[in-house]
Amino acid sequence: MKRSAGFLLCLPAMALLALGFLWPFTVLIRMSLNRTDDGGTLVPDLSLATYGKLAADSFTWSMTADSVRLSAIAASLALLLGYPMALVLFRSRSRFRGVLAVAAVAPLLVSGTARVIGWLAILGDGGLINGAFAAVGLPRLALINNWTGVQIGLTESVMPYAVLALLAGFGRLDRRLEEAAATLGARPLVTFWTVTLPLTLPAAIGAWLLAFLLGVSAFITPKLMGGGRVFVLATEIYDAAMQTLDWPAAAALSVYVLALLVVVLLAQAALSRRLA
Amino acid sequence: MPYLQLEHLTRSFGNSVAVRDLSLGIERGGLVALLGPSGCGKTTTLRMVAGLEQPDGGRILVGGRDVTRLPPYRRRMGVVFQSYALFPHLTVLSNVAFGLRMQDVRGVERRRRAAVALEMVGLGAHAGKRPAQLSGGQQQRVAVARALAIEPDVLLLDEPLSALDAKLREELRIEMRALQRRVGATAVFVTHDQAEALAMSDFVAVMHDGVIAQLGTPEDVFERPATPFVAEFVGRSARLIGTVEAGGVRAGPALLRAATVPVSGRVRAFVRPHRIRLLDAAGIADNMLDGVVTAIDYTGEVVQIVVETELGRVPVDIPATQEGWRGLQPGARVRVGWAAADTLCFAA
Numbered sequence: 001m002k003r004s005a006g007f008l009l010c011l012p013a014m015a016l017l018a019l020g021f022l023w024p025f026t027v028l029i030r031m032s033l034n035r036t037d038d039g040g041t042l043v044p045d046l047s048l049a050t051y052g053k054l055a056a057d058s059f060t061w062s063m064t065a066d067s068v069r070l071s072a073i074a075a076s077l078a079l080l081l082g083y084p085m086a087l088v089l090f091r092s093r094s095r096f097r098g099v100l101a102v103a104a105v106a107p108l109l110v111s112g113t114a115r116v117i118g119w120l121a122i123l124g125d126g127g128l129i130n131g132a133f134a135a136v137g138l139p140r141l142a143l144i145n146n147w148t149g150v151q152i153g154l155t156e157s158v159m160p161y162a163v164l165a166l167l168a169g170f171g172r173l174d175r176r177l178e179e180a181a182a183t184l185g186a187r188p189l190v191t192f193w194t195v196t197l198p199l200t201l202p203a204a205i206g207a208w209l210l211a212f213l214l215g216v217s218a219f220i221t222p223k224l225m226g227g228g229r230v231f232v233l234a235t236e237i238y239d240a241a242m243q244t245l246d247w248p249a250a251a252a253l254s255v256y257v258l259a260l261l262v263v264v265l266l267a268q269a270a271l272s273r274r275l276a
Numbered sequence: 277m278p279y280l281q282l283e284h285l286t287r288s289f290g291n292s293v294a295v296r297d298l299s300l301g302i303e304r305g306g307l308v309a310l311l312g313p314s315g316c317g318k319t320t321t322l323r324m325v326a327g328l329e330q331p332d333g334g335r336i337l338v339g340g341r342d343v344t345r346l347p348p349y350r351r352r353m354g355v356v357f358q359s360y361a362l363f364p365h366l367t368v369l370s371n372v373a374f375g376l377r378m379q380d381v382r383g384v385e386r387r388r389r390a391a392v393a394l395e396m397v398g399l400g401a402h403a404g405k406r407p408a409q410l411s412g413g414q415q416q417r418v419a420v421a422r423a424l425a426i427e428p429d430v431l432l433l434d435e436p437l438s439a440l441d442a443k444l445r446e447e448l449r450i451e452m453r454a455l456q457r458r459v460g461a462t463a464v465f466v467t468h469d470q471a472e473a474l475a476m477s478d479f480v481a482v483m484h485d486g487v488i489a490q491l492g493t494p495e496d497v498f499e500r501p502a503t504p505f506v507a508e509f510v511g512r513s514a515r516l517i518g519t520v521e522a523g524g525v526r527a528g529p530a531l532l533r534a535a536t537v538p539v540s541g542r543v544r545a546f547v548r549p550h551r552i553r554l555l556d557a558a559g560i561a562d563n564m565l566d567g568v569v570t571a572i573d574y575t576g577e578v579v580q581i582v583v584e585t586e587l588g589r590v591p592v593d594i595p596a597t598q599e600g601w602r603g604l605q606p607g608a609r610v611r612v613g614w615a616a617a618d619t620l621c622f623a624a
Contacts, residue, residue, distance in 0.1 A: 174359070176357050176359055177364075179326075179328050179348070179355075180355065180357060180361040180362075180422075181363075182328070182347070182348040182349050183326055183327075183348050183353060183355040183432075184349075184374050184378055184426060185349050185350075185375055185379055186378050187347075187349050190378065194374075195363060199364070199365060
């Protein structure tokens with residue numbers, strides 16, 4: 001195919017990107033350069049005043065740390081739980097492989113809101129777990145409307161993506177390599193550490209990163225499972241935009257989150273280059 | 277007693293039997309080729325010997341010791357895979373040293389022995405590279421070095437050459453055979469390429485449908501095939517069909533003479549192309565057929581001529597150094613002939 005033809009085929013997607021991302025993003029940046037006065041009124045401007053206000057607010061930094069910690073733990077747990085599942089799925093030659101693969105990503109077929117409501121029924125005060133605990137005389141656990149609840153919900157919601165990313169990245173893993181290791185005297189656990197894990201490490205890093213990015217931008221889970229007590233960057237942006245109607249603040253915060261994610265992506269790219 | 281002994285090995289996958297009651301013994305230092313078409317069970321047999329596949333029944337003995345239930349990592353067998361199976365994340369030297377690392381051979385000694393193995397296959401200069409930076413032939417040499425570095429009692433080669441091009445295949449085949457002799461490993465070599473099997477091994481086991489159709493020296497298998505399958509699979513032939521009658525085999529208008537024929541009934545007869553000659557006007561042979569030349573293929577060493585006769589297509593191989601084929605054109609009428617001893621007959 002000629003280069004010009006390839007370029008033409010990319011045009012629709014590029015047009016969509018320009019319309020759906022670049023244009024709103026431009027508007028977003030423009031908005032973040034406005035500011036609000038003390039009464040909360042929008043003042044058209046071309047300054048970094050809003051950014052300055054955010055940077056000076058210690059709440060921005062503590063919230064950033066909370067968001068990053070929450071997402072990093074969710075991504076790590078999702079990877080820890082999803083890795084064995086992805087490995088089994090990848091290797092399985094069973095006729096139930098298709099069923100298992102669908103089951104692994106089935107949560108994606110349900111809307112986020114519905115899933116959160118499901119969690120409420122499980123983790124709530126009168127829910128499945130606390131009901132069972134009460135039945136055997138154990139004390140009640142606070143599993144919802146707090147950080148623990150959000151952590152559980154967020155982990156579950158990013159895990160299917162982690163599994164999918166792992167499955168897609170396992171291409172380099174060839175069963176023959178593990179067999180070769182075995183014939184050379186490596187026990188199964190040694191084979192895992194010396195062959196399987198190094199070969200799947202790039203996929204694991206990619207999966208972790210995807211889960212982390214989705215975690216940072218997740219909004220529904222922290223909003224609904226945090227019970228108004230959990231403040232993360234995504235919920236703060238929503239509140240600023242929809243409740244306090246401080247649009248410049250919401251825009252500046254969005255740009256800040258985007259910059260944060262770009263930094264993480266660049267770090268991952270550098271790490272992958274060193275591993276390759 | 278053979279060093280490597282397979283006794284009544286059987287393995288099924290679902291409803292299909294891959295290997296059926298297979299027994300085979302290999303003397304210490306010997307090389308046996310398992311030759312057969314895909315799906316004949318040769319790779320499954322090799323994988324059972326390596327411990328990568330569990331037999332449903334039967335035993336595998338190495339030096340009199342039963343290893344059937346041992347996992348692969350306790351068998352000390354060097355395996356070379358068709359796909360090389362080199363570890364892409366390790367250097368060439370680390371690949372070769374992998375087995376030694378598993379045996380807890382320490383730093384300097386490990387590197388020295390890996391370097392020796394790598395030197396054996398002529399790749400000492402590439403120790404620091406990654407497998408992906410090497411050509412296919414070089415990668416397979418590394419795989420051979422890796423298998424030999426653990427000083428295995430048994431060397432298992434699973435179609436090690438089939439991913440390489442023809443010239444390299446021949447080169448590496450000779451090298452691998454020399455290495456195997458030098459280290460004195462008892463070897464099993466799986467291949468679907470009959471030329472490779474004949475050239476490399478002490479014995480060839482021709483496999484068909486999970487059983488050994490014939491076990492013999494390369495010459496046995498080629499010149500004295502035990503079954504029609506072996507005759508057809510190993511080498512090319514003129515294939516003739518007839519009925520036993522006094523004095524030979526009646527095939528159409530011709531009476532074919534053979535050294536031995538079944539007592540009665542339908543017969544399938546095979547004649548190797550290199551046993552068939554083009555007869556001149558005064559020439560005479562036990563068996564003679566008239567026909568028309570349909571193809572003349574010059575391959576360098578031999579000239580392969582196809583003659584269409586009333587009994588069917590007869591391939592004739594003539595050494596290129598003989599003059600008989602010069603001036604021959606497709607469409608020429610010729611007479612082909614061969615000795616009675618060269619007609620191989622099987623009851624159909």
